[in-house]
Amino acid sequence: MKEQQETANRPDNTAFTQQRLPAWQPMLSAGIVIPGFVIIGLAFIGIGIALFVTSQNIQVLERDYTGVENNSPCFKCSDPSTKNCVCKLDFSLDKLFEGPVFFYYGLSNYFQNYRKYGVSRDDRQLSGRLDNFQSPDEGCVPYQYDANNKPIVPCGSVANSLFNDTFKLYQIVNGARKLVPFDGKGIAWWTDHNVKYRNPSITPLKNAFNGTVKPTFWSKPAYELDPSDPANNGFVNQDFLVWMRRAALPDFRKLYRRITEGDYKNGLPAGNYSLEIAYNYPVLDFDGRKKVVFSNVSWMGGKNQFLGIAYLVIGSLCVVMSIVMLIVYAKFKFPDEE
Amino acid sequence: MLRRRLNRLLGGDERRVDSRTIYVGHRPCPATEAFIPPKFCDNRIVSSKYTVWNFLPKNLFEQFRRIANFYFLIIFLVQVIVDTPTSPVTSGLPLFFVITVTAIKQGYEDWLRHKADNEVNKYLVTVLENGQKIRTESEKIKVGDVVEVKEDETFPCDLILLQSSRDDDTCFVTTASLDGESNHKTHYTVPDTEKDLESLNATIECEQPQPDLYKFVGRMHIYKKDQEPAVRSLGPENLLLKGATLKNTQKICGVAVYTGMETKMALNYQGKSQKRSAVEKSINAFLLVYLCILVSKALVCTTLKYVWQSEPGQDEPWYNQKTQREKDTNLYLKMFTDFLSFMVLFNFIIPVSMYVTVEMQKFLGSFFITWDKDFFDPEIQEGALVNTSDLNEELGQVEYVFTDKTGTLTQNNMEFIECCIDGFQYKYRDAGSELDGFCVTDGPVSKLQQKAGREKEELFLRALCLCHTVQVKESPGPGQGQADGLMDQVDGLGLGGEVLRPEEQRGFIASSPDEVALVKGAMRYGFTFLGLESKNMKILNRNNDVEMYELLHVLNFDPVRRRMSVIVRSKSGDTLLFCKGADSSIFPRVRPEEVDRIRMHVERNATEGYRTLCVAYKQLSAEEYAQADAGLREARLALQDREEKLMAVYNQVETGMSLIGATAVEDRLQEEAAETMEALQGAGMKVWVLTGDKMETAKSTCYACRLFQRNTELLELTVRTLEDGGRKREERLHELLLDYHKKAVQDAPPVKAGVTRSWSTANQDYGFIIDGATLSMVLNSSHDSNSSRYKSLFLQICQNCTAVLCCRMAPLQKAQIVKMVKNSKGGPITLSIGDGANDVSMILEAHVGIGIKGKEGRQAVRNSDYAIPKLKHLKKLLLAHGHLYYVRIAHLVQYFFYKNLCFILPQFLYQFFCGYSQQPLYDAAYLTMYNICFTSMPILAYSLLEQHICIEVLLDNATLYREIAKNAMLRWRPFFYWTVLGVFHGLLFFFGVRYLFSNPALQDNGQVFGNWSYGTIVFTVLVFTVTLKLALDTRHWTWINHFVIWGSLAFYVFFSFFWGGIIWPFLRQQRLYFVFANMLSSVSAWLVIILLILLSLLPDILLVVFRKPRGPNARQLSEDSLLQTSDRSCHTTVLQAPEGARVKGSKE
Secondary structure: OHHHHHHHHOOOOOOOOOOOOOOEOOOOOHHHHHHHHHHHHHHHHHHHHHHHHHHHHOOEEEEEOOOOOOOOOOHHHHOOOOOOEEEEEEEEEOOOEEOOEEEEEEEEOOOOOOHHHHHOOOHHHHOOOOHHHHOOOHHHOOOOEOOOOOEEOOOOHHHHOOOOOEEEEEEEEOOEEEEOOOEOOOOOOHHHHHHHOOOOOOOOHHHHOOOOEOOOOOOOOHHHOOOOOHHHOHHHOHHHHHHHOOOOOOOEEEEEEEEOOHHHOOEEOOEEEEEEEEEOOOOHHHOOEEEEEEEEOEOOEOOOHHHHHHHHHHHHHHHHHHHHHHHHHHHHHHHHHO | OHHHHHHHHHOHHHHHOOEEEEEHHHOOOOOOOOOOOOOOOOOOOOOOOOOOOOHHHHHHHHHHOOHHHHHHHHHHHHHHHOOOOOOHHHHHHHHHHHHHHHHHHHHHHHHHHHHHHHHHHOOEEEEEEOOEEEEEEHHHOOOOOEEEEEOOOEOOOEEEEEEEOOOOOEEEEEEHHHHOEEEEEEEEOOOOOOOOHHHOOEEEEEEOOOOOOOOOOEEEEEOOOOOOOEEEEEOHHHEEOOOOEEEOOOEEEEEEEEOHHHOHHHHHOOOOOOOOOHHHHHHHHHHHHHHHHHHHHHHHHHHHHHHHHOOOOOOOOOOOOOOHHHHHOOHHHHHHHHHHHHHHHHHHHOOHHHHHHHHHHHHHHOHHHHHOHHHOEOOOOEOOEEOOOOOHHHHHOOOEEEEOHHHHHEEEEEEEEEEEEOOEEEEOOOOOOHHHHHHOOOOHHHHOOOOOOHHHHHHHHHHHHHOOOOEEOOOOOOOOOHHHHHHHHHHHHHOOOOOOOHHHHOOEEOOOHHHHHHHHHHHHOOOEEEEEEOOEEEEEOOOOOEEEEEEEEEEEEEOOOOEEEEEEEEOOOOEEEEEEEOHHHHHHHEOHHHHHHHHHHHHHHHHOOEEEEEEEEEEEOHHHHHHHHHHHHHHHHOOOOHHHHHHHHHHHHOOOEEEEEEEEEEEEEOOOHHHHHHHHHHOOOEEEEEOOOOHHHHHHHHHHOOOOOOOOEEEEEOHHHHHHOOOOHHHHHHHHHHHHHHHHHHOOOOOOOOOOHHHOOOOOOEEEEEEHHHHHHHHOOOOHHHHHHHHHHHHHHHHOOOEEEEEOOOHHHHHHHHHHHHOOOOOOOEEEEEOOHHHHHHHHHOOEEEEEOOOOOOHHHHHOOEEEOOOOHHHHHHHHHHHHHHHHHHHHHHHHHHHHHHHHHHHHHHHHHOOOOOOOOOOHHHHHHHHHHHOHHHHHHHHHHOOOOOHHHHHHOHHHHHHHHHHHHHOHHHHHHHHHHHHHHHHHHHHHHHHHOOOOEOOOOOOEOOHHHHHHHHHHHHHHHHHHHHHHHOOOEOHHHHHHHHHHHHHHHHHHHHHHHOOOOOOOOOOOOOHHHHHHOOHHHHHHHHHHHHHHHHHHHHHHHHHHHHOOOHHHHHHHHHHOOOOHHHHHHHHHHHHHHHHHHHHO
16 A cells, blocks of 8 residues: 555656756857857858859840930830831840840839738639639629629739830841840749649630620730740640749849740850830839849849858858957967866 | 525525524424524525526626727727628637637536535434425535435535434534545534434524534524523534535434535635636736737828828829729728728737647646656655646746745654643653653653652653543444553553553644654653543653543633633542643743743743643632633623633633743654755745744754854844833834844945845845744834834745744734735735635735645645645755746747737738728638637647757756846846747748749749739748748657647648648638649749748848857756765855856847
8 A cells, every 4th residue: 555655755756857857968168169160251252253153154235225315215105196016126245145045024113012902812713713714703893893893804903003015126137137035934943833824724725714794904905925835825825824923023134035946045145136016004103113134043043142242241240250250269268278 | 696695685684693593303492482494595506607598698608798808809800890801710719719718618517516505505414303304405405404424425414413422422523625625623513402303492502604624603593492502512523514514423413503505615615716827917018019919000000091092193093993882981090990900811910829828838737737756755655736827927927935834844743852840840751762762661761860749740741641531542442442452552551561652552642743742752651541421631750650630621722822722520530721832922821930940941842842831720619610611601602702701711721820940842854955945045935934933943044044154144023022121112112223234235346237145255145033922013013113124124024034924823924924024015926825724815925825735734735726645845945846847838929929020020011012991911720720720739739849958957057046036037138039030030021922922923834923922932931931930949759749749840731732732612712723733833933932031030030149158058057966976065155156147148
């Protein structure tokens, strides 16, 4: 009886209950930290140099074509009253622009990350659900139904404001214009194109849109976005997908085309070029800017000096710190040990 | 709660009448005009709070009364009503989780209570009704029912004992389940109640229910035909309490006086006052700061939003047109809803989960105290007990320790050492001659050279045998013939043949161990107390004759009077009063010429550390007795002010006695008492001894415990020193106070924080002694102007002394002192430790109350916050557990604020880049899960397992305790450090990624990242950084820490893949679809994540390293001290200098 009681009352003598679990008790001592800092610092400097050099080697050509200034080639198009305006942007390359060349368009002071703008879309509709064709999601207001109370497909502000300037690049070869072929495939995320956005499985696609209207800003319905390629229509149109992925900051660029084909496989040779712009997208009323960017891409993505510099700075900082620490220890610690 | 309040309201008119009248057996009484059955509550015990029907509303109501829950509810409602950036789920889910878990826990506890209630309420009891025994359920008992209870049954309600199966009209009861005292207590039937309960016609008048277990006053009117109604007084000895168990008695009958929720047991289960810890106050202060940050963030954003929108083109660009509703809304209403939206967006800065984690930490953490096997005492087979887990961290903050002496510093294991009869010393020879002592049958006194007259000697020993309330424990053997058996044994001993010691044979039970020691002492000298039989006390005298004394009255002991008496009538018809008590209370009541001879002995004994009692007697003449008897009976019958009236009679009776002798009883020090006290003082705590004992005894105990040392200068402020000058006490008090103040306060060199004697060897140490009488003079000085001045002088002196001894304290005075220190400048954290009922008031008053599971019952334990078996356990409780808990919870709190600040700051900064549109930076799932899943477990594990310094080192170096004194880790400076760190991290996370996103083409295929990628990168850096920051702070990596820290990170990665890997049909927007996977496919994202994590942690790593050269670190220090244990005292003074310098250094 007594023994039973004892076992019942006596606390368990386990390492856990007695707070005696075997434990690793790391101490950040100078012996670890100083070499650690040196190694990290050197590694960072290495990475930083690699990043910096890579970034330096990336060629970028940026041109604003908003047409604010009088001498700008697109000045005439910047007046919102002109319709179907086309302007030409000429530029010349004095050396080979290495390929593959990526062609971006950029917008400034454009708030794609505005909250109400961002929620104004219907992902169910965009995944091809026909129910949502007839009754788009509540969130799409004010682009849910048009004035005649017909459902808008694709609904919502994001889809409605699809960027609709189009570009054609010509190389001037001996005074003649030679079209540089653009590759519009694979500019959107693979998962967006193949999983997240789906057209309804109705052929022809046009029938699925019966009883719906196109977004008010659009000039043609979704199923006719790309007349050249029937598979690139509806919600899986690459330009549409790129646009639907909202930019993080108000000053952004989006991939428009890649130059990978024909004579331009290895890049744009030195010479004169002319970019023909169908100027449709109004940005001046909110003080926005439009630009085009030609860039090639490395393993780290587009040109970005920040990372390389940051790595170099932090790396050197670590090395300096380790030297300072060494001095401090030499001064304070060693007399102690005697 | 509600029910109680309602009861109180309804019971209002009943309460105005100070007594209730009970009709025994519901029989109308001839004297009363009309029989109105009074309404009392039924005997249902309802300890449960809820019923099935009211559980949901009531529980929700109670939960939302907590300010934090209410705040989250408001946030949730705002989210539901107003169009806010995050869905209501993000704050609703955590809130729902918290509320549900709490509700389930409370529901389960309530279900257990229901079950327990039902067990009690449905228990079958026997009620006598019209002469028949009826079995009925306990809950159906009404006030006035006569209930029969059998042996080993518990009483179903509070009963007045009417009839017992024992011949002597008594019954025995244990109240183990009520107050933990397992001894048998005797209760008496109401005198003169008829044997035949059928015909008993009586009413009982008694006070309204009150929770004090040991108080009851009432009277019984017994009506007999053609007779004046007889009146009998009722006291606690007639009352059988619900919950107590009947022992040693076949059956009893009693009438129910209090039932159900009005029983003393039920009244005692009402909640104690809540003690709040200092940490909680800090949390609240920090919360306020964060609330201000939150509101100002929301205000800034709202203002900027409208400033920004006032620029042309920004308010409503063509691509982002407003809905009709937005256009229609009033501008100011819009501003207000925008403000609310920002509040909602940033509300995560004050996390729900912090409360949950803090509660969990406290609850789970307290188990380590209960589990600690070092607290297990094999003697009582019990370990430590935690009554509240809210105060764990307070154990690490104690500045003042108030300790009781008897039973706490000393063992309360009394041993009779010597006595003094008529001025002659009778020392009991120990040193291996114990058997000798017993062998001498004709009296051990013969061993001494001088002795008092035999008559005096025997009178003294009789007095010892009679003047007590000791019971003889009945062995489980057959009741009859036991006394004979005992006598035989004693006979045998008397003849000197037996080796068995009578103490082992005979169990005495008494409320105070002194009495047992005295009775045992008398036994050694040949007088054995055999027991009480139907009001007759039997004594076996030296000649082996049984003497019988009729016990007429017991004038109980109480701490104010400090003495007790019995009035007995001997066979020869003499009425004798025997009185024993403290010298101070006996000496004024005896003839002065007798005092001097004995005073010398008493004082000598006291300085040796013994507890002394003086014994006096008085022969009462018939008239005197008649007067005393009448007075006592009258006072006992009084319904009001019974105590005062009794006291007056007692004082009147106990006069003009003659002193016969004094006794000395040794109370040995607790194990390791001195070491414990030394450790506490080394830890910077000031130890005050508050005792009811005499100054000399207490002083010697203090010396023995090393609270006072040889070079300590004692400042005495007692009645004796006050009377020295022969002047008025007040003047002398004034003078002494000023003098001591000058000595201890003004002349003392300016003290630095936390100085005590261990490293201020050059300074003179002071010890302060004050007694109860002087204390009341100081505290309640007649001149109001002086009172507060004296008080502050007194306090200042005491605070500059290393140890303070307050002797001759009444329980309330103990509490008064604790309160005074508690409310003094700086609000020091106080701890009271005690074992007896007289310590309860100070245990309740102090910030932390510790009960010792001692010999004086369980009252202290019941009222304490923590209970430990021995004093020596206090050292580990404070120095190890307290220290660790404090560090853990302080870190927990700071870390929580930090991690939520750097969580929300990027979201705030993002508003500047998204047109103040309340666009959340992180996905809703991340917002919700951040505090629940990704970052909660590592900190919980840390706060349960961290040992920044291992336990042995903490115990060896008491000075380490000082490093965390005065809430060091939760003051504004560390808070500021953590806040700055949080801001730094938040800025780094946001702008680091912002500059990366100056070119959003981050993949080698030229594709661009969007806003959710941005948020996910920031969030990934955030989760990794805050977790690794904690990892950096962790000094004690058990496998649990490893598991939880790396597990959390792995879980985050896994969850992100999972959450982004599936199209979730219930989501309206598939925002994160493959965002995380895409992020990981970008080398730049990887590099920026690594860069930012490292950069964030860099300052912390540097801080750890640069802090070190300032002094030897704790671990090294302890290794040194372990090496040099030989000369410890010397060593500590050497060691502490650099240590102290380091403490100072880190503060500067």
